[in-house]
Amino acid sequence: MQKKWLIGVDEAGRGPLAGPVAVGVVKAPVDFDWAALPGVDDSKKLSPEKRAAIYKEACTLRHHGHLDWAVSQVGSSVIDHTGITSAIKEAMRRAIERLDLSPAEVSFRLDGSLVAPLQFAQATIIKGDSLWPEISLASIVAKVTRDRYMERIARRYTQYGFADHKGYGTKQHRAAIATYGKCPIHRVSYCKNIPVL
Numbered sequence: 001m002q003k004k005w006l007i008g009v010d011e012a013g014r015g016p017l018a019g020p021v022a023v024g025v026v027k028a029p030v031d032f033d034w035a036a037l038p039g040v041d042d043s044k045k046l047s048p049e050k051r052a053a054i055y056k057e058a059c060t061l062r063h064h065g066h067l068d069w070a071v072s073q074v075g076s077s078v079i080d081h082t083g084i085t086s087a088i089k090e091a092m093r094r095a096i097e098r099l100d101l102s103p104a105e106v107s108f109r110l111d112g113s114l115v116a117p118l119q120f121a122q123a124t125i126i127k128g129d130s131l132w133p134e135i136s137l138a139s140i141v142a143k144v145t146r147d148r149y150m151e152r153i154a155r156r157y158t159q160y161g162f163a164d165h166k167g168y169g170t171k172q173h174r175a176a177i178a179t180y181g182k183c184p185i186h187r188v189s190y191c192k193n194i195p196v197l
Helices: 048-063 076-082 084-097 133-153 171-180
Strands: 005-012 021-029 068-074 106-111 121-125
Touching: 005 084, 005 133, 021 084, 021 133, 048 068, 048 133, 068 084, 068 133, 076 084, 106 133
Parallel strands: 005 106, 106 121
Antiparallel strands: 005 021, 021 068
């Protein structure tokens, strides 16, 4: 049976010391015209402004039914309890459930080492976020969603600078943990080697 939809999957936030991991799942018609979203690429290669512009246009395209997508996030407590791999699988499962996906009609393309539920036809592609636009868009919507969450939570935990580094292990962030200790969104298992003053 001819597949009707290509599904791109990517995650954002695997490595930070704080905050959730986010998984984006994009559902695009096999004949979708990617010229409607110029500049789609691996989110890490794009400026925050370019990611935001693509995200805004992706929202418009979703609103008009030209494509669909969902992002799900799983927080630090689950990451500490089950590990990052299981947390990513759970976020992917939640995002997939929010879309209308029939295994007979869809084919998944996933970045890196990600694996979709076994009922779906799929291919895992190294550096897929640079090679396939549906994976690139998944990486963008996941990153923008996560970054905006970290910017909001920064207003609650002002001493850590989350709006600047989004929870990644920068020198600034490590120094804040050493000074103030961990807050509820820190991944305890990721911060074990940071001494607290």
